Amino acid sequence: MDQPSRSAGTVRPGGRTARVRAAVLEATQDALVEHGFHALTMDQIAARAGVGKTTVYRRWGSPAGLVTDLMNEFANQSSPHADTGSVEGDLRANALMVMEALNDPRLGVTLQAVIAAATSDEQAALALRTFYLRRIDEWATVVELAVARGELPQGTHAEELIRAVSAPLYYRLVVTREPVTREVAEASVARALAAARAGAFVTAGDRSP
Amino acid sequence: MDQPSRSAGTVRPGGRTARVRAAVLEATQDALVEHGFHALTMDQIAARAGVGKTTVYRRWGSPAGLVTDLMNEFANQSSPHADTGSVEGDLRANALMVMEALNDPRLGVTLQAVIAAATSDEQAALALRTFYLRRIDEWATVVELAVARGELPQGTHAEELIRAVSAPLYYRLVVTREPVTREVAEASVARALAAARAGAFVTAGDRSP
DNA sequence: CGGCTAATGGAACAAGAGTTTCGATAATAT
DNA sequence: ATATTATCGAAACTCTTGTTCCATTAGCCG
Numbered sequence: 001m002d003q004p005s006r007s008a009g010t011v012r013p014g015g016r017t018a019r020v021r022a023a024v025l026e027a028t029q030d031a032l033v034e035h036g037f038h039a040l041t042m043d044q045i046a047a048r049a050g051v052g053k054t055t056v057y058r059r060w061g062s063p064a065g066l067v068t069d070l071m072n073e074f075a076n077q078s079s080p081h082a083d084t085g086s087v088e089g090d091l092r093a094n095a096l097m098v099m100e101a102l103n104d105p106r107l108g109v110t111l112q113a114v115i116a117a118a119t120s121d122e123q124a125a126l127a128l129r130t131f132y133l134r135r136i137d138e139w140a141t142v143v144e145l146a147v148a149r150g151e152l153p154q155g156t157h158a159e160e161l162i163r164a165v166s167a168p169l170y171y172r173l174v175v176t177r178e179p180v181t182r183e184v185a186e187a188s189v190a191r192a193l194a195a196a197r198a199g200a201f202v203t204a205g206d207r208s209p
Numbered sequence: 210m211d212q213p214s215r216s217a218g219t220v221r222p223g224g225r226t227a228r229v230r231a232a233v234l235e236a237t238q239d240a241l242v243e244h245g246f247h248a249l250t251m252d253q254i255a256a257r258a259g260v261g262k263t264t265v266y267r268r269w270g271s272p273a274g275l276v277t278d279l280m281n282e283f284a285n286q287s288s289p290h291a292d293t294g295s296v297e298g299d300l301r302a303n304a305l306m307v308m309e310a311l312n313d314p315r316l317g318v319t320l321q322a323v324i325a326a327a328t329s330d331e332q333a334a335l336a337l338r339t340f341y342l343r344r345i346d347e348w349a350t351v352v353e354l355a356v357a358r359g360e361l362p363q364g365t366h367a368e369e370l371i372r373a374v375s376a377p378l379y380y381r382l383v384v385t386r387e388p389v390t391r392e393v394a395e396a397s398v399a400r401a402l403a404a405a406r407a408g409a410f411v412t413a414g415d416r417s418p
Numbered sequence: 419c420g421g422c423t424a425a426t427g428g429a430a431c432a433a434g435a436g437t438t439t440c441g442a443t444a445a446t447a448t
Numbered sequence: 449a450t451a452t453t454a455t456c457g458a459a460a461c462t463c464t465t466g467t468t469c470c471a472t473t474a475g476c477c478g
Contacts, residue, residue: 008425015475017425036329038273043465052427057466059425064247115383116325120245125386132385164400167380168373174324175379176341176372177334191373194409195400221445221454229456252435261457266436268455419478426473435464443456448449 008059023049024056025073028066029106037113040066064121071114071127074107081139087146088193091165094139095185098166102173102180115174136162143196155202164192164201217268232258233265234282237275238315246322249275273330280323280336283316290348296355297402300374303348304394307375311382311389324383345371352405364411373401373410 027049031040040063046053060066082093102108117124140158147156168188172178195201218226236258240249249272255262269275291302311317326333345368352367377397381387404410 013475016473017475020426038326038329041465046427053466054428054468055426112328116328117247118386119321119325119383120247128384129386136385160396163380163385164377166384167376170384171372171376171379174328174383175337175375176345177327177338187369191401191404191409194407195403198403198407200396200400200403217455219454224445225443226445226455250435255457262436263438263458264456422475422477424473424475426471428469428471430467430469432467433465435462437460437462439458439460441456441458443454445452445454447452 020049020051020055021059021069023051024060024066025070028070029110032067032109032113033106036109037063037067037116040113042066062121064117064124067110067113067117068121068124068127070110071124071131074110075127075131075134078134078138081142083142083145087142087151087196088189090139090142090146091161091189091193092186094142094162095165095169095189096182098169099180099182099185102169108173112174152196153199153202156196156199157201157203161192161196161201164195165189229258229260229264230268230278232260233269233275234279237279238319241276241318241322242315245318246272246276246325249322251275271330273326273333276319276322276326277330277333277336279319280333280340283319284336284340284343287343287347290351292351292354296351296360296405297398299348299351299355300370300398300402301395303351303371304374304378304398305391307378308389308391308394311378317382321383361405362408362411365405365408366410366412370401370405370410373404374398 024045027045028040031045031048042056042060042063043053045066046056049056056066060069079097082090084090084093102111114124114128118128119125136159139162143152143156143158143161146152147154147158165188168191169180169185172180172184218230233254236254237249240254240257251265251269251272252262254275255265258265265275269278288306291299293299293302311320323333323337327337328334348371349367352361352365352370355361356363356365356367374397377400378389378394381389381393
């Protein structure tokens with residue numbers, strides 16, 4: 001092999017190279033939507049994108065490499081946290097945003113593909129972790145603001161609360177594979193918030209006097 | 210194709226057929242542990258199990274079929290719910306059981322493989338859903354008993370509470386891919402319980418007078 | 419603009435996955 | 449025991465996937 005090279009496409013990234021990447025990522029997403037991750041072959045992507053398959057192998061190396069790049073692309077489109085004035089409103093905004101992402105035909109399928117790829121590909125796993133930790137960090141701000149406003153107990157673990165809001169949605173998506181509805185999203189917010197108000201997100205020995 | 214036949218192996222399931230199945234499932238699990246789901250090929254499984262590859266194709270059809278059968282095998286080893294005398298003890302037992310399953314080298318890897326397969330294979334998805342809905346149903350009993358004992362509010366949604374205990378563990382396993390530690394399991398129980406005690410698992414308009 | 423060379427892509431090749439055929443073997447019924 | 453036939457498995461086959469080679473194209477820098 002040419003070493004699934006991280007070097008190709010870095011010296012002259014403009015013009016053609018950029019167009020090739022765009023075409024390949026577009027083709028990858030279409031293929032994912034139509035046939036799912038298991039049917040993602042480098043051959044078909046090359047044909048579909050109208051580029052040489054040599055190029056696809058050289059730059060992405062494997063189907064996992066393709067979905068990883070796709071995820072990194074999403075990671076750049078950051079979505080800033082809400083600011084509705086109350087934790088409840090902010091967390092609901094977060095839950096609904098996640099719900100919509102999971103239900104979006106293209107985005108939802110892509111996320112599932114990356115999750116699948118990450119179970120046996122280290123690069124995909126890293127991209128996934130990085131993406132979500134960044135998101136969690138971004139939204140943790142709404143919890144910190146709520147604590148400052150006195151809406152939640154001092155010492156509430158912000159990141160953990162954000163995780164708790166999303167977790168039931170992802171659980172349904174990938175584990176029980178049940179629909180992720182608005183009711184599910186809102187119930188998740190209500191429960192996470194109830195626990196937070198009861199101080200269950202305050203680390204033991206971390207509560208202010 | 211021979212139609213990934215559900216019929217082969219059902220008329221004379223004794224003796225050889227059973228031995229072949231055992232050898233193939235064993236080989237599948239070993240291969241999963243060593244190389245992950247993406248490297249699971251029918252060819253290699255056949256060689257490893259010492260059976261003809263024709264047989265593997267005929268009876269399982271695809272890698273997804275293999276992991277699905279593996280999951281169905283686990284489904285038969287039911288694990289009855291705990292009965293420690295308190296909801297807290299029972300839910301903790303559940304969370305620790307899940308944690309251990311996810312961290313078990315063979316079981317954890319297998320679960321992840323099925324989750325990956327389920328993202329693009331309908332049979333795997335069905336097996337996964339069936340397995341977990343049955344588990345949730347089994348453990349929901351501990352919540353119902355707790356309500357009967359007066360430990361939790363009347364009308365607490367038992368299945369939802371069980372889901373809430375597991376969700377953060379699976380979220381870490383497949384989404385953020387962070388370690389699933391004992392602390393994570395115990396924190397999850399504490400939070401779900403706090404929400405339950407606050408009545409957040411009582412469906413609106415379903416609370417007793 | 420013109421040279422340098424990164425990057426692409428067609429073609430030929432190699433490797434491996436998936437399929438079909440058919441004779442051998444062994445589970446079950448009587 | 450013996451007949452019946454479900455199930456298995458070796459081999460030959462086809463098709464797809466993955467790799468290598470090298471000529472062509474087009475970014476980028478002076």
